[in-house]
Amino acid sequence: MTRGSIDLAGISRSYGPTLALAPFTHSFAPGRIHALMGKNGSGKSTLVKVLAGAVAPSAGELRIGGEPVRFASPADAFRAGIVTVHQELSLVPSLSVGENIFLGRLPQRRLLGRNVVDWRRVYQQSETLLHEMGLDIDPRQRLGSLSVGRQQVIEIVKAMSFNPAILLLDEPTSALASREVALLFALLRRLRARGVTMIYITHRMNELFEVADTCTVLRDGHATGTIEMQDATPAGIVEMMFGDVARAVRPPRRVIERDHSVLQVRGLSRGDAFSDVSFDLYRGEILGFAGLLGAGRTEVLRAIFGADKLDAGSIVLDGESVKSADPRGMKRRGLGYTPENRKEVGLVQSLSVHDNLCLANLDRIAQHGVVTRAREAPFVARQIGGLGIKVPNAMLPVASLSGGNQQKIVIGNWLNTQPKVMFFDEPSRGIDVQAKQQVFDIMWRETARGLSAIFVSSELEELLEVADRILVMRHGRIVTEVMPDRVSLAELYRVCIEGA
Amino acid sequence: MSSDEVLVAGVAQARRRRVGATALKIYTMEVILLALVAALVATAPGFATLGNLLNVLRTVSMLGVIAFGMTAVIISGEIDLSVGAGVALAGCIVAWFSGELTPLIGSVAAVTLGVLAAMLVGAACGVFTGKMRQWFRVPTFITTLALFTALRGFANLITGGFPLTDLPDWFSFLGAGNLFGAPFPVFVFLAVFVVMQLLMKFTSFGRAVYAVGGNAEASRLSGIDVFGVKTATLVITGVLTAVTGTMIASQIGSGTGTTATGMELDVIAAVIIGGTSLFGGKGRVWGTLLGVLFLGCISNGMTLLNVEEYWQYVARGAIILGAVLLNQVLEDV
Numbered sequence A: 001m002t003r004g005s006i007d008l009a010g011i012s013r014s015y016g017p018t019l020a021l022a023p024f025t026h027s028f029a030p031g032r033i034h035a036l037m038g039k040n041g042s043g044k045s046t047l048v049k050v051l052a053g054a055v056a057p058s059a060g061e062l063r064i065g066g067e068p069v070r071f072a073s074p075a076d077a078f079r080a081g082i083v084t085v086h087q088e089l090s091l092v093p094s095l096s097v098g099e100n101i102f103l104g105r106l107p108q109r110r111l112l113g114r115n116v117v118d119w120r121r122v123y124q125q126s127e128t129l130l131h132e133m134g135l136d137i138d139p140r141q142r143l144g145s146l147s148v149g150r151q152q153v154i155e156i157v158k159a160m161s162f163n164p165a166i167l168l169l170d171e172p173t174s175a176l177a178s179r180e181v182a183l184l185f186a187l188l189r190r191l192r193a194r195g196v197t198m199i200y201i202t203h204r205m206n207e208l209f210e211v212a213d214t215c216t217v218l219r220d221g222h223a224t225g226t227i228e229m230q231d232a233t234p235a236g237i238v239e240m241m242f243g244d245v246a247r248a249v250r251p252p253r254r255v256i257e258r259d260h261s262v263l264q265v266r267g268l269s270r271g272d273a274f275s276d277v278s279f280d281l282y283r284g285e286i287l288g289f290a291g292l293l294g295a296g297r298t299e300v301l302r303a304i305f306g307a308d309k310l311d312a313g314s315i316v317l318d319g320e321s322v323k324s325a326d327p328r329g330m331k332r333r334g335l336g337y338t339p340e341n342r343k344e345v346g347l348v349q350s351l352s353v354h355d356n357l358c359l360a361n362l363d364r365i366a367q368h369g370v371v372t373r374a375r376e377a378p379f380v381a382r383q384i385g386g387l388g389i390k391v392p393n394a395m396l397p398v399a400s401l402s403g404g405n406q407q408k409i410v411i412g413n414w415l416n417t418q419p420k421v422m423f424f425d426e427p428s429r430g431i432d433v434q435a436k437q438q439v440f441d442i443m444w445r446e447t448a449r450g451l452s453a454i455f456v457s458s459e460l461e462e463l464l465e466v467a468d469r470i471l472v473m474r475h476g477r478i479v480t481e482v483m484p485d486r487v488s489l490a491e492l493y494r495v496c497i498e499g500a
Numbered sequence B: 001m002s003s004d005e006v007l008v009a010g011v012a013q014a015r016r017r018r019v020g021a022t023a024l025k026i027y028t029m030e031v032i033l034l035a036l037v038a039a040l041v042a043t044a045p046g047f048a049t050l051g052n053l054l055n056v057l058r059t060v061s062m063l064g065v066i067a068f069g070m071t072a073v074i075i076s077g078e079i080d081l082s083v084g085a086g087v088a089l090a091g092c093i094v095a096w097f098s099g100e101l102t103p104l105i106g107s108v109a110a111v112t113l114g115v116l117a118a119m120l121v122g123a124a125c126g127v128f129t130g131k132m133r134q135w136f137r138v139p140t141f142i143t144t145l146a147l148f149t150a151l152r153g154f155a156n157l158i159t160g161g162f163p164l165t166d167l168p169d170w171f172s173f174l175g176a177g178n179l180f181g182a183p184f185p186v187f188v189f190l191a192v193f194v195v196m197q198l199l200m201k202f203t204s205f206g207r208a209v210y211a212v213g214g215n216a217e218a219s220r221l222s223g224i225d226v227f228g229v230k231t232a233t234l235v236i237t238g239v240l241t242a243v244t245g246t247m248i249a250s251q252i253g254s255g256t257g258t259t260a261t262g263m264e265l266d267v268i269a270a271v272i273i274g275g276t277s278l279f280g281g282k283g284r285v286w287g288t289l290l291g292v293l294f295l296g297c298i299s300n301g302m303t304l305l306n307v308e309e310y311w312q313y314v315a316r317g318a319i320i321l322g323a324v325l326l327n328q329v330l331e332d333v
Helices: A044-051 A074-079 A097-101 A119-132 A148-160 A178-193 A205-211 A234-242 A297-305 A327-333 A342-346 A353-365 A373-386 A403-415 A433-448 A460-466 A489-498 B003-043 B050-075 B083-105 B107-136 B140-159 B169-176 B184-202 B204-214 B216-221 B226-252 B263-273 B285-304 B309-332
Strands: A006-015 A018-028 A033-037 A059-064 A067-069 A082-085 A108-111 A114-117 A166-170 A197-201 A214-219 A222-228 A261-270 A274-282 A286-290 A312-317 A320-322 A335-338 A421-425 A452-456 A469-474 A477-482
Touching (some): A018 A044, A018 A059, A018 A222, A033 A044, A033 A205, A074 A082, A082 A148, A097 A119, A097 A148, A148 A178, A178 A197, A222 A234, A261 A297, A274 A286, A274 A297, A274 A477, A297 A327, A297 A335, A297 A421, A297 A452, A320 A327, A327 A335, A335 A403, A342 A403, A353 A373, A353 A403, A353 B204, A373 A403, A403 A421, A403 A433, B050 B083, B050 B285, B083 B140, B083 B263, B107 B140, B107 B169, B107 B226, B169 B184, B184 B204, B263 B309, B285 B309
Parallel strands (some): A033 A214, A082 A166, A166 A197, A286 A452
Antiparallel strands (some): A006 A018, A006 A059, A108 A114, A261 A274, A261 A312, A312 A320, A469 A477
């Protein structure tokens, strides 16, 4: 009996000519927690989708519990005892905990010849489940009244109510605070003790050493190896993840004069998001912000830009003290911000390329409030030409462009305002390598012309490549400052996880 | 080919495919309206007479003036349900000023003050709705639904429940009179059309309306005053409501708390038929002009063809639904 074992023999998956997962042979032993590590696009999501029945492998054989299987849909995988817990919660906040656990399959009873929901059983069974998992949560409570961490735990309890042999966990901790992570890990250990096999995707190195038994690393679609955690070191895993990183050609590093501070920030704090953040941005500098997801980098930038409120702290932009920041006022003072989720809040998808390039700049283009296409045209042409935006006609909807070109439009929209300071929040996310390089070229070129920039990226190699100086944030605080040419990737990674 | 060349080629190809569909998309309403007019000319007795057409124009002008403001409101992602009640209130305010102040300052000054007061009240309703949205996140649907009831109540409080008829003789010109052989409201209607068309197409405000309705958060992060823009569209609509209220009071010769019942739905219907998306971000002032004419022709045509009144309601319902379905289908072409 090998309930919960997963054996892959030469499993691969390609999309057209692109190989997302190279032939992969491996056995995941039952009753253990197996971590999957790798950068975005390394193939780990593809592997999990194959196991969850969401995509069919192009070749190879999959055995679950020793039995060869061929999943046509997630429902097949589910019947084979595999349940997936996704990164996004699939619960209804306005319903009770118990109702969420049994959503779509509430126990029924007969009343006056009709089927009605048997609420007593809903709550009894939920209570039993919650107790088995060692959780002290009232199933009658409204789910939305729980913290995000506890909601995530309920998601797993719900998954466990199906009594699966295998649990796939896709970055379950990405939205959690550290004490909630502890709660989650306690639950995972309990499940392991009951013999459940878990595949655990994470970006957080420290979590590996805390809960995982083994770690499998993927890079560019290839499995670079599997290691028992008792034998592993963070440096070894980073080496497996990144290999030999070839750095792109960049202009020679400039010496940044530290006598001209363009942006002075002192003691910025807001609730749980960040506290006591102080730094200077110097003229012509690219200042990198490193840190794990949820370290507070985006939150700090948004607060300085005035998109979110601040509890405390002072901001001086170009010598002018900012009393209360709002996007409109900060734009007027010469600050620009390209948000991390460009599809949702960086662009107006219903408008054309032309209109999106003028969005932040209507007041400057207009004369006495009057705007014509002709008056806008030079602003549009300057950015399309200057940034190398590939678009046959500026009147096309912006939604028809590739991610890289959309990112350039977000940047161009702001460059049109002739900013003194620009915040680039994850500008390279979800765009191809060539476009990434072009975005970095734009940043180098504009800063050489006197722009000062803050650059947030979750890809540490990029920060090392692009930034002149790097601040590391952890749990909402700046923990240290490093110079890119004096720190290794592994060291930077370690600082992000453990602090200085 | 490099990836960029592939992209460019792909976009160009998609564009060629889209040209035919785009032409159909852009001119659908024009084609339908022409077909309707042709059908009515052929079948409805007396439709194609000058008198009847001018009558249709006078009728549609009343709601059309408001519909242009409503177009901006809906493009900005909001809605205003209070315009029918606003029309009644405006008429009552004008009639009240006329009745109370004419003996003191003469009819011209009294009516002028009344119209200005009505416009001020309309603008204030717009500001109120906008601020409720901004400060307390009350959807405009709710605030204007409340105003829909309350404004009619105020109108009846002013009149005491009876029509106010103390209006000077010349006042009837505004709603019932003719200029150069055409009804005066038609000139107002066309003037508002031109102004709104220019405002929406050639000003930074107009561009901002589309941006705000298309993506409020992206607009905010681009430093656009999102709620300022939304409020401004509501204020414009409030003022235009007062204009229509004045013309209707003039046409019927009194200020009455019960006029223009249900007009808000006709206004919104005209905007939607004209192709403006209720989800915001998309729409045309020109489309609303067509939508207004379309509704007017349908009503007039059905009356001329002796369609029973209750069937007319059913038909209008079907037309509104059909227009939205058509827009959805064309969206996917």
